[in-house]
Amino acid sequence: MSESNTITRPEFLAYQADVDGQFDGVRKGISDLTALVRRLSTTRAVVNGGLTILGSALGSGIVTALHSLGH
Numbered sequence: 001m002s003e004s005n006t007i008t009r010p011e012f013l014a015y016q017a018d019v020d021g022q023f024d025g026v027r028k029g030i031s032d033l034t035a036l037v038r039r040l041s042t043t044r045a046v047v048n049g050g051l052t053i054l055g056s057a058l059g060s061g062i063v064t065a066l067h068s069l070g071h
Helices: 005-006 010-040 043-070
Strands: none
Touching: none
């Protein structure tokens, strides 16, 4: 059977439609992630992220110090 005949068979067409649909979903997911990264990579987001990490480290140090005082 030639390759051109197998493409027109209904089971292959259904399979191709399924694969194309899955790839469309993956492409949309990648597009959404790209948009999210662009939105997150602003100066404000970087500063807020840095402040969050600094605050977390400072808070952890305070909790550790208070815990040490109790023992």
